[in-house]
Amino acid sequence: MLRADDQRWILQWTAGVWLVFGLAPNIVAGLGDPGLWPYWSAALVCVLALSYGIALRFPASRTWFLGVLVVGVGVGAFLRGGNAALFIVSVPHFWIFAGGPRRAIELSGAAAVSAVAGAVLRTGEVLTGNVVVTVLGYLASVLLGLAVLRVVRRSEERAARLDAELRATREQLANAHRREGAVEERERLAREIHDTLAQGFASIVVLAEAARSGLGEHDDHTSARQLRSIELTARENLAEARALVGASPAAGVVSGSIAETLRRTLDRFREDTGITTHDELTDIDCDQQTRIGLLRATQESLANVRKHAAASTVGLVLSEHPHGIELEITDDGRGFTVADSRGFGLDGMRRRLSELGGDLTITSSPGDGTRVLALLPPTAARHAEEGAG
Secondary structure, eight states: OOOHHHHHHHHHHHHHHHIIIIIHHHHHHHTTOOTTHHHHHHHHHHHHHHHHHHHHHOGGGHHHHHHHHHHHHHHHHHHHTOOHHHHHHHHHHHHHHSSSHHHHHHHHHHHHHHHHHHHHHHHOOSSOHHHHHHHHHHHHHHHHHHHHHHHHHHHHHHHHHHHHHHHHHHHHHHHHHHHHHHHHHHHHHHHHHIIIIIHHHHHHHHHHHHHHHTGGGTOHHHHHHHHHHHHHHHHHHHHHHHHHTSSSTTTTTSOSOHHHHHHHHHHHHHHHHOOEEEEEEOOOOOOHHHHHHHHHHHHHHHHHIIIIIOOSEEEEEEEEETTEEEEEEEEOSOOOOGGGOOOHHHHHHHHHHHHTTOEEEEEEOTTSOEEEEEEEOHHHHHHHHHHHO
16 A cells, blocks of 8 residues: 555656646647647647546546546547547556556556547548557556556565564564563562561561570560560561552651661661671661662671571671762671572672662671672762752
């Protein structure tokens, strides 16, 4: 199917050729005719031109225009004693306006017969040059029209195939994007559950076991502290669960000063484990996602200390530098070989910091403790200030 611009260009081009090589020569050639013949030539040109304009303005009248053209070609041939040029330049109109190849062949054939009849009536001769050119022009137009039509149909079929392939490719790409989005969402939820609910439940299990084992020792103060810690952890898990199924995960879970949030987390860790802690926490103004990233890195690191390190001391340092925000968690535990570590928590921490444009460095070796360094770019610290400005 031709585009509207292409159709307009074809109509303009054929109209120009028809005017210059078909209609105008009839007026020029008729100037030297005797009597009223020049007026008849001019009238013919005016009728054909007016009919063409009406056909363009009112598409429903195009069949009527082709009938006028058939008669006009014959009249033109009669006035000039043969007018093969007018017939040949008029042929494209039949292929454009007829509505199909069969009708175009029939109507252009009728125009050829009309042209031959007009020439024979005027000259009385059958085998003139104009007659021969008219017949040959008609045959050539049929062959050329069918060939062009075949090429156009093949192009349209090819365009239709390409369009179908393009739609199929777009659909496949959309499905791939949806699958990729689903995988990313599952990974995000898995990371959030691991960093929040799973860690909280692990703490509850450890505290519950400790509280149960202390029941026989009649240490009411320790049991009460452990039960209070269980209650706080359960409440935090409930808040985390509600945030995970809400519109904005973790919204409201980390609010206020990041330094105070990390200090509360470290204090809870000390109460639950009895491990000595020390901290140097700078109160940094940063956005919610950055606070969540810093908190999750701290929670994951402290959970690993509790489960694996057998440490006696843990340090937490939060500082801001020109090159960015630094969070350092150290312990004096048993350490490990970093290259052999394949934990989900460490990988999740790396991905979370990477999404914020940051990086994670872990330094450790067996017997030498562990140092976890999270670095976030300075843009994360300025984000809140830019939003407020």
